[in-house]
Amino acid sequence: MPAYRDEWEVRLLRHSDLLRDIAEDIGGPFHLIYPARVTANIKAFQSVFTGKGVVGSIYYGKKANKSRAVVHACTAADAGVDVASLGELDAAVAAGVAGSDLMVTGPAKSDELLARSAQQGALIAIDDLDELARLKATGAPARTVLRALPPHSESRFGLTDNELDLALTSIDPESIRMEGFSFHLTGYEMTARAEMTAALIPRCREARSLGHPVTTISIGGGFGVDYVPAAAWDTFRGGVNPRWFHSGHAPAPEKYYPYHFPTPGAAMLDAILEYHDLADRLRANGIGVAIEPGRALLDCAGSTVFRVQGVKTRTAHGHPYDIATVNGTSLSLSEQWFESEYLPDPTLWPPRPGSTTPTCVGGCSCLEVDMLSWRRIPLQRAAESGDLLIYPNTAGYQMDSNESAFHELPIPPKVVLRADAHTEDADGHWHFKWDRES
Secondary structure, three states, X not given: OOOOOOHHHHHHHHOOOHHHHHXXXXXXXXXXXXXXXXXXXXXXXXXXXXXXXXXXXXXXXXXXXXOHHHHHHHHHOOOEEEEOOHHHHHHHHHOOOOHHHEEXXXXXXXXXXXXXXXXXXXXXXXXXHHHHHHHXXXXXXXXXXXXXXXXXXXXXXXXXXXXXXXXXXXXXXXOEEEEEEEEOOOOOOHHHHHHXXXXXXXXXXXXXXXXXXXXXXXXXXXOOOOOOOHHHHHHHHHHOOHHHEHHHOOOOHHHOXXXXXXXXXXXXXXXXXXXXXXXXXXXXXXXXXXXXXXXXXXXXXXXXXEEEEEEEEEEEOOEEEEEEEEOOOHHHOHHHHHOOOOOOOOEEEOOOOOOOEEEEEEOOOOOOOOEEEEEEEEEOOOOOOOOEEEEOOOOOOOOOOOOOOHXXXXXOOEEEXXXXXXXXXXXXXXXXXXXXXX
């Protein structure tokens, strides 16, 4: 499963000193963050909105990665931040995000989060009638969107049609500014998002007739990321076999993220707005679109580095393979959290001649299930103690959504490669700094 690598990472892997120096300095696993790629991803989404003539707002889904450097990249590129807890809100504000550039989502928000969000002037996505009543009880002016439950959805998020009717008629426009609607869809289906957006246009007109200054439909996130080429993904899916995995531990086919995504990120937004002339209908009704991408803004913006601590050889079904144990745990590759597997191939560093060696990757804890890669990865050579193993494109959810100090191991720090014109000096040396997450 050869992964796409951005130019910055290709150059980094060719560098003779930086990875080794950081690994020796830290003494454990670490994450690399390259904010310049976040900036490029934001600009790609903004270009789609501009090209379609649709007013667009981008809120970075902060749950995808806690890095403060990512938030700084968002503020510099005129993107807001989507938060779902008091801690995330405080971290975003501390990193310089204006309150008016915050979208506050999540179910059954605490009274304190509602009050603080209103105080900051954030846009609050109302998920149920009780939450709306508690927001009213604060007595503070507030900006809101109503989160609609999609038809036939079994989601626990959102308001039914009847609940939307009650909410619209109970909100006093003089005290609560109702600016639009939002929705949450699981999966990565473009058509469903376009159809749900279109279905909310009449709702916007209805809300305006009741005196609400509606201007926005938030369509959430779920913009896919293209990790590997189509041929590799098709070959994997067409022939995947439990024998490819240590102990036959192969995830169910439906558990895999779609690692090849033919219309990823900003291209997916373009397809949504193109569907049945949706952009024209939005413009005609004076409605803008808000999006809350997380993973898609982090595409190719980071990698995770482990040091190999030991290697042993095992045989299954008559074929030998290696098990490399690294100095971290599977908690740093959160796909395991979803009973799945992170499939993009890691790179063994430094590059040396050798023959392809099927290798599984285990964590350093004393749990059998602590496997970073159950799959026997075809490494370019046999791994050795002291080698570095670099997992690509891990900034989106993999880095820190499931990490803990299990075994009293330190949580891997983040190292930020500067995203300005001086990222590399004349001698080709990288400049870096430690990231402060909050």
